[in-house]
Amino acid sequence: MLIATVITVCLGYYSIAIVFFILALFFANFFRNPKRVIPTEPDVILSPADGKIMEIADVYEDLYLHRECKKVTIFLSVFDVHANRAPIEGKITYRHYTMGSFLPAFKEEVGFENERHTICIENDKTEVLVTQIAGLLARRIVSWTDLDSQLERGQLYGMIKFGSCTEIYMDKNVEICIEKGQHVTAGDTIIGRLHHE
Structure with a gap:
């Protein structure tokens, strides 16, 4: 999506580029994997x-x-x-x-x-x-x-x-x-x- 954003900006299609950029942010947020502190308490x-x-x-x-x-x-x-x-x-x-x-x-x-x-x-x-x-x-x-x-x-x-x-x-x-x-x-x-x- 970021590549599509860059390409559409270079071609002057700014409104389409905004859509691609928003989608890129959505996918990045969805596939995030934040670090978790795993509890060590037994059982x-x-x-x-x-x-x-x-x-x-x-x-x-x-x-x-x-x-x-x-x-x-x-x-x-x-x-x-x-x-x-x-x-x-x-x-x-x-x-x-x-x-x-x-x-x-x-x-x-x-x-x-x-x-x-x-x-x-x-x-x-x-x-x-x-x-x-x-x-x-x-x-x-x-x-x-x-x-x-x-x-x-x-x-x-x-x-x-x-x-x-x-x-x-x-x-x-x-x-x-x-x-x-x-x-x-x-x-x-x-x-x-x-x-x-």
């Missing part, structure tokens, strides 16, 4: 995405974990950072990509109908399932990991482009540390704490 689960907490619910997870879980849904607007980070350290033990529709990411049925990518991260204390869900504008889910990849807590592992939703499923005994409507940041906000029985 915490971090937010996998930036955005607004849309739902906190007790559900039965039937894709991989097959048990009662706590589910947190995060809505990402086009103004949020769209890079996803690992909520815990561990190995990816499950990975599944599903093609689908592109409904608005705030609709309840997006987790079932939209394009999505799910991974399970497991360590010796717990396992979490994280699903990246495409939205109305998000037409591509990017993952930089493979099955059996080892992730550090807070490590970048993927991105959903242009507006989306992220879901995380945690053990039933996890203490939830956020509330509905709260804005969270990936790899920074503690969303849960493990309780050992």
Whole structure:
């Protein structure tokens, strides 16, 4: 976009150059990856995405974990950072990509109908399932990991482009540390704490 801006300025098309420049600023803002200070506190689960907490619910997870879980849904607007980070350290033990529709990411049925990518991260204390869900504008889910990849807590592992939703499923005994409507940041906000029985 910056090259297009320079070319249109050189050709004297200033109004078009302004449009290209605004688009360049938008893309630069969208693909930003600000540095995050990863909490070192043990037994915490971090937010996998930036955005607004849309739902906190007790559900039965039937894709991989097959048990009662706590589910947190995060809505990402086009103004949020769209890079996803690992909520815990561990190995990816499950990975599944599903093609689908592109409904608005705030609709309840997006987790079932939209394009999505799910991974399970497991360590010796717990396992979490994280699903990246495409939205109305998000037409591509990017993952930089493979099955059996080892992730550090807070490590970048993927991105959903242009507006989306992220879901995380945690053990039933996890203490939830956020509330509905709260804005969270990936790899920074503690969303849960493990309780050992």
